[in-house]
Amino acid sequence: MSAPLQEPEAITPSSTPPKTPKVHTLGNGVRVVCDPIPGLQTVALSVVAGRGARAEGESRSGWSHLLEHMVFKGAGGRSAREIVEVIEAQGGNINAATGYERTSFQIRALAGGLDLGSAVIADLVQRPTLDEADLTREKQVVAQEIAEAADAPDDLVFELAQTAAFEGQPLGRPILGTPQSIGTATPEALSAWRASLYGPKTLVVSAAGAVDEDELLRLAERDFGHSADGDAPPAALEPAHFVGGQRPVAKKLEQANLVLLLPAVGVKDEAYFALRLLAEILGGGMASRLFQEAREKRGLAYAIDAYSETYADAGVLGVFAGCAAADAAELARVAAGEIAGMLKPVGEAELARAKAQLKGAMFMGREGALARAEQAAGQVLLFGRTLDPAEVAAEVDAVTPADLVALTERILAHGRAAMAVLGPKAALKAGPAFEAALFG
Structure with missing residues (x-):
């Protein structure tokens, strides 16, 4: 649940290029995109926040990634086990990823699984439990993840180069943070961070595959259209400067x-x-x-x-x-x-x-x-x-x-x-x- 996000790709068209998906905007600022793919029996739902590790100050380094882990420990009245079981019971799977500029929550499901998938991701993004005991355990898990990256030469060398390139800036700090920086996080502080990170004006609800646009818009309005978290537009990120x-x-x-x-x-x-x-x-x-x-x-x-x-x-x-x-x-x-x-x-x-x-x-x-x-x-x-x-x-x-x-x-x-x-x-x-x- 922690692979860095990559920049979006684009493709060359076929002889009959598909229609470009239209962007809809809900009343609170959440944007919705529907990309039906004829012939598929599955649907993919991606709810992406346009904020990630680059939005962190040094004292909060790694908090976006830690929060991504924590929301899976319980949300919307479901336990950690129930979150994955309810998706897998319908033949789907759920995942997430944190990058420097985006955080993404993803569900793959059989056709017809969009209703449940949307509701579950909405709970993760808007109604996580953020229990203190869970947070203590998850800090240990992330600390092990940090140690694992340090033990892998082909991971560590990229991290060292990134630090050299953008020293003293969010882009120059590891997405995972450090044991010291994640150690300062509390449930209350993570809750406030969540509201700013996953605010409606940063969110895009995007679905592709066996999906109907009217159904997606209805579900997006039901599950994401009433959140007022981080109602103000997100603060602009500081420009990046290559240091070397x-x-x-x-x-x-x-x-x-x-x-x-x-x-x-x-x-x-x-x-x-x-x-x-x-x-x-x-x-x-x-x-x-x-x-x-x-x-x-x-x-x-x-x-x-x-x-x-x-x-x-x-x-x-x-x-x-x-x-x-x-x-x-x-x-x-x-x-x-x-x-x-x-x-x-x-x-x-x-x-x-x-x-x-x-x-x-x-x-x-x-x-x-x-x-x-x-x-x-x-x-x-x-x-x-x-x-x-x-x-x-x-x-x-x-x-x-x-x-x-x-x-x-x-x-x-x-x-x-x-x-x-x-x-x-x-x-x-x-x-x-x-x-x-x-x-x-």
Whole structure:
């Protein structure tokens, strides 16, 4: 129930693109989106709050994730066991996830299960029990989750890089928080936090699959249309600023783990799809530049890829690799060289392949009902509307080699990087090697 949320995806249209789902707004500000998918025998319901760990001050770090756990301990008169049993008895399942900018509650159910699913999620979001004894136990559970993440190198290295990239800001703190910060939470304080986090003006109720729009609107009004929690519009989030820096950690491991981050653009930026394509060309698959150069030609790494992580107003271009400690510095220099190589226009064939891969991934990611419901909710929270698949495909296809060069120049103009290296001492030279190769 705690996987970080990802930014919403979009897809390329089929020959007969579906109608873009309409956004309805209830009287108290809750927004509702319905996306029927013909032929399905199941429905997915996602109730998403447009707030997460990024809304936390340092003293409340991890509270959003802790609250997400706590609402499942009892809500609306049901016990923790009854919450899951009543859903599973009808062939469904229930889950939740906390991210930096959103918190999501999700139900998958057989056709006809929307009524119960909506009522249960409404209880979780609006009427949790928040018992003190449960809170004491759940703090211990989350503390174990924090310890587990610290013991997993491929989790810890990303956390270290994130901290370096956005030091001193909510985006630079782990979503799980720390044992100290979650230790200060009380039932009363969590109740107040819930009212601000899950207020009606932050909520989107989104359903996809075997769903009727009139039924969804009726249920949304019944279950979410009367809440006055956090009635005022949510406070604006502080702008994010990429800081950068080194986070080398020597640890007895068989392999070195590297995460190299550069400041990029947010999901609302006009260069968003250029960023997605830049990451695809650099390290999105087996034909990518990093895979071919670092693994196939030089044998420096078994695993290497590039990716983009985007928030509303900020983002990063990242490279992750696992390699032998002795190869870490050279691998970092190769990564720097491939990134700098994007200052030269890519060929049309390479760009076309990247566009096809990106659109293919977007299409495949949208084929599930839950993915569709989550995507629509994310788009409404970011843009106030759902996006036409044909519009999104056109945005991808419109990116030119010159756009990629311009974005690369923009990224490198900051002269900053965030680097985390976790592994044997010999690998710790990778961070300085990356920075020196890229910026001199």
